[in-house]
Amino acid sequence: MKTPVAIFGRVSLDSMDFQRQISDLQKVADKQNYEVVSVITEKISGAKTNQERLGVQQLLEEAKLGKFKKVLCTEISRLGRSNTQTLCLIDELHELGISIYFQDLNSETLNEKGEVSFQTEILTNLLSLFAKNERQTLISRIRSGMQQAKANNIHCGRPKNSKEESEEFLSKYPKVIQGIKKGYSVRECVKLYDVSLGTVAKIRKMI
Known part of the structure; x- marks a missing residue:
């Protein structure tokens, strides 16, 4: 009997395409003789909370229903760019006995006994921190640009007086x-x- 798996893909912008992620992960599933029972994708910033992300919510709902045993991702940043939110999602899936496969690492988060290996735990935390650092660098650049615009008397953000009580x-x-x-x-x-x-x-x- 084939192991049921879910493919999870994410891109940040509407103009971007996640078909490459799906295609690559389908090849992994075929090679490992997995059965892809669900393909979940979303176009949203990975810095959003898990509650704000429909793809993540669908992933968790189907996981709770026992629809699949593993989740296939191209890399950890597809799960999210917030260190806290990403680790929270991984923990929730682990509690349900679901392992996550990262293609770039060619590694799963759980072993055959359903245990998290020390090596995987280190890699997961390090990669989550790297993803978070990328986000912080982007925010720093945006803030720098806004400060420069303000210095040039250019208004940034919402129009004035538009905030509702x-x-x-x-x-x-x-x-x-x-x-x-x-x-x-x-x-x-x-x-x-x-x-x-x-x-x-x-x-x-x-x-």
Whole structure:
């Protein structure tokens, strides 16, 4: 019987394509005689929280249903660029007995006994930190650019006076608030109430 696996791919921008990731990981699955039962992709910044990422939420939901035994990724940064969020996701999958295969390392996070090897743990933490460092470098460059623009009297960010009061904003979405309080996930609220992911995430943070 073939081992059921999920392919997980992510790109940061709408203009980018994750087909290469899927194709490469399908070749891995074919070589290892795995059965790909799910292909999950998303176009979103890896620095977002796991709760804000529909792909991650789908991955966890299917994992809890026992749909697959392994997750195939091209590299750890596809899971995320936030050190904390990435390690949290890995831990959640491990708790469900699901191993993660990283193509660039040709290595899995769990061995045949379902245990995390010391070598894998070190590599995972190091690569997560490297991914986080890339994000911090980008933020530093953006801030530097904004400071330069400010010095040249160029306004950056939202138009002035565009920020809504919290209470006024929340009053527009009573059903979403009720859904969140009932324990619905961000993804479920998006589908149930026909609002954007960003709006649901903002409401959830505010309440």
